[in-house]
Amino acid sequence: MVTAIVFIKADVARIPEVAEQVAAIEGVSEVYSVTGGLDLIAMVRVAHHDDLATVIPDHVNRVPGVLSTETHIAFRTYSTHDLEAAFSLGQEDGV
Secondary structure (H helix, E strand, O other): OEEEEEEEEEOHHHHHHHHHHHHOOOOEEEEEEOOOOOOEEEEEEEOOOOHHHHHOOOOHHHOOOEEEEEEEEOOOOOOHHHHHHHHOOOOOOOO
């Protein structure tokens, strides 16, 4: 599984519509409306690296109201859930 984080700048008047259209694209798992220099962040999860070329330039970038994107590809995933599981290895409940 390949995960990409896509920063999206959008036409401010169309942010809700852009977010909904991006979220409907196959391979996009979540879209967040955010503060700061960006308008939206999309999480893209696909089976193969080459699939990113279909999802991002062929679909996300073509959504009306998307002004620009910046894509970051994740090397590894770390989450609180993963860290808690790693630290609890070998420990008995209640110890």
